[in-house]
Structures are given as structure tokens and as C-alpha cells.
Amino acid sequence: MSIVILGAYGQLGTALEATAYREVISLPRQQADLAQTTDVCKVLDSLNPEIVINCAAYNQVDQAQVDLETAKAINTDAPGILAEWCDRRDAVFVHFSTDYVFGGDLSRRTPYTEQDPPAPLSIYGETKLAGECAIQAASRKYFILRTCGLYGARRSTGKGNFVETMLKLAETRDELNVVDDQECTPTSATDLARWTWALIETSRYGLYHATNSGSTTWCRMAREIVRLTHQSTIVRPITSEEFGAAAPRPHYSVLDCSQLEEVIQIPILSWQTALESYLTQR
Numbered sequence: 097m098s099i100v101i102l103g104a105y106g107q108l109g110t111a112l113e114a115t116a117y118r119e120v121i122s123l124p125r126q127q128a129d130l131a132q133t134t135d136v137c138k139v140l141d142s143l144n145p146e147i148v149i150n151c152a153a154y155n156q157v158d159q160a161q162v163d164l165e166t167a168k169a170i171n172t173d174a175p176g177i178l179a180e181w182c183d184r185r186d187a188v189f190v191h192f193s194t195d196y197v198f199g200g201d202l203s204r205r206t207p208y209t210e211q212d213p214p215a216p217l218s219i220y221g222e223t224k225l226a227g228e229c230a231i232q233a234a235s236r237k238y239f240i241l242r243t244c245g246l247y248g249a250r251r252s253t254g255k256g257n258f259v260e261t262m263l264k265l266a267e268t269r270d271e272l273n274v275v276d277d278q279e280c281t282p283t284s285a286t287d288l289a290r291w292t293w294a295l296i297e298t299s300r301y302g303l304y305h306a307t308n309s310g311s312t313t314w315c316r317m318a319r320e321i322v323r324l325t326h327q328s329t330i331v332r333p334i335t336s337e338e339f340g341a342a343a344p345r346p347h348y349s350v351l352d353c354s355q356l357e358e359v360i361q362i363p364i365l366s367w368q369t370a371l372e373s374y375l376t377q378r
Contacts, residue, residue, distance in 0.1 A: 102128050147187060175227040191228075207350040240303045266327045278313055
């Protein structure tokens with residue numbers, strides 16, 4: 097069975113390649129740029145894979161507010177075109193979405209299920225949600241996995257991840273100000289990769305929530321990073337308004353992953369356990 101990974105040099109693509117139980121063809125952006133879908137489809141034509149896993153995305157949340165055209169091309173149009181390519185060839189399409197499809201329900205304080213109506217707050221969230229809809233309209237054999245705050249090793253240079261950013265800042269600063277009013281569940285890329293491979297084996301196509309278990313804020317996670325790495329940096333809470341990001345973020349976007357856990361029959365680790373494992377192995 098031939099498997100192609102698009103966006104293969106990012107955190108998730110790197111983790112999928114490292115945990116793969118079969119040989120995969122890893123295509124970085126330089127070989128398959130989702131902004132040029134005609135060229136990507138030509139590459140897929142030459143490879144004729146049975147499974148296409150799309151890890152590529154426009155995930156610059158703040159920049160998407162002013163670069164709607166690019167965000168839409170990569171997050172909405174390209175997934176729909178790739179899903180259609182797969183459907184014509186009876187191939188499986190695997191795609192990753194985000195907890196940022198939620199957030200509009202300001203009173204929400206219980207984890208979202210796959211059946212809850214999305215309500216994105218940002219352009220990024222809107223384009224990712226539209227990408228989900230495009231896939232569902234174009235393909236019969238698809239997996240869409242919504243996740244949150246990925247961290248892991250990567251083969252390419254990029255914007256990094258929250259964990260690495262906190263570690264670098266803690267090395268040079270006595271205090272850090274970190275947002276404490278966004279409740280979510282940051283997730284290990286390695287864990288998500290393992291769940292993805294297990295899910296593909298089931299052939300139970302559809303939409304899934306896929307994060308580590310439990311919930312936290314970025315401030316509480318930063319404090320856990322500092323504690324686990326025995327640093328003395330003080331982490332102080334601030335509000336999203338004080339941080340002043342260009343794009344609004346959900347104040348609550350915890351995902352209920354019980355459907356995934358039931359299907360793949362693999363216990364989902366807590367965000368604390370996953371974080372400790374990552375820090376131990378990095």
C-alpha cells in the first residue's frame with residue numbers, strides 16, 4: 097500500500113514518518129506546495145498513492161487576518177481539490193483541522209464533541225472549517241482529525257512550538273507573561289501520529305477530535321514546563337486582551353475525544369504525561 101505524506105517536514109509529518117508501520121513517501125513543501133494544487137495533483141498522478149495524508153496548512157493565525165487569499169487557498173481550496181483527487185481514485189484522504197473551528201459560544205465550559213456546531217472566531221478558523229466542508233463534500237473515504245497546539249520535532253525550519261518557545265525564553269528571562277484565559281489541550285505530535293495510523297487501520301471514516309486528555313491554559317502549561325525542567329523562571333498570568341494578538345482565540349476549545357478512543361482502542365494520555373515524555377526525549 098503506497099502512502100504519501102504532504103507537508104512531511106513539519107512537526108506532524110516528521111512524527112508520522114517516525115511512527116509509520118509501512119514505507120511512506122514524504123513530500124515537503126518544496127516538492128508539493130498546496131498553494132499550487134495543479135502541480136501537487138500532477139505529483140500524485142505520478143505516484144498513484146492509496147492513502148494521501150495532508151499535514152500542510154496555513155497556520156499563521158494572526159497573519160491570516162490580513163492574508164485571507166493565501167489562507168483560503170491552502171486551508172480551504174487545496175484540501176477540497178486533494179479530497180476530490182482521492183475520491184476519483186478510490187484513495188483515502190487524511191486531513192488535520194483545529195480546535196479553532198470553535199470559540200463563538202462564550203459560555204461554553206464542557207468539551208466539544210464532533211456533533212457540536214462550529215463557530216470560529218478568526219479567519220484561520222473559518223478557512224479550516226471551510227476546508228473540512230470541502231473534504232466532506234468531495235470524498236467518501238476521508239479522515240478529518242481536529243487537534244490543538246501541536247508540539248514535536250520537525251525536519252524543517254519553522255515557527256517552532258509553544259514548548260520550545262517557553263524553554264528558550266526561560267533560559268534568558270526571570271519572568272514570563274503568558275495568557276491564562278484560553279482553556280484548551282495542547283497535544284503531542286507523536287501521540288497524534290500514532291492515533292492517526294491506528295485510525296487509518298479501522299477504515300471508519302469521518303470526523304474525529306484528537307488531542308491529549310484533560311485541559312489547561314497556556315500559562316498553566318508554561319508553569320508545568322518550567323517545573324519539569326527545573327527552571328526558576330516565574331510565569332505570570334495575563335489576559336488575551338493584554339497579550340494583544342491580531343486574531344481572536346477561543347476562550348474555551350477543549351475537545352471531547354471519546355469517539356476516537358472508542359474506535360482505535362488506545363488510551364489517550366493526559367497532556368501532562370505527554371508533555372513530560374516530550375521533554376524527557378527531546
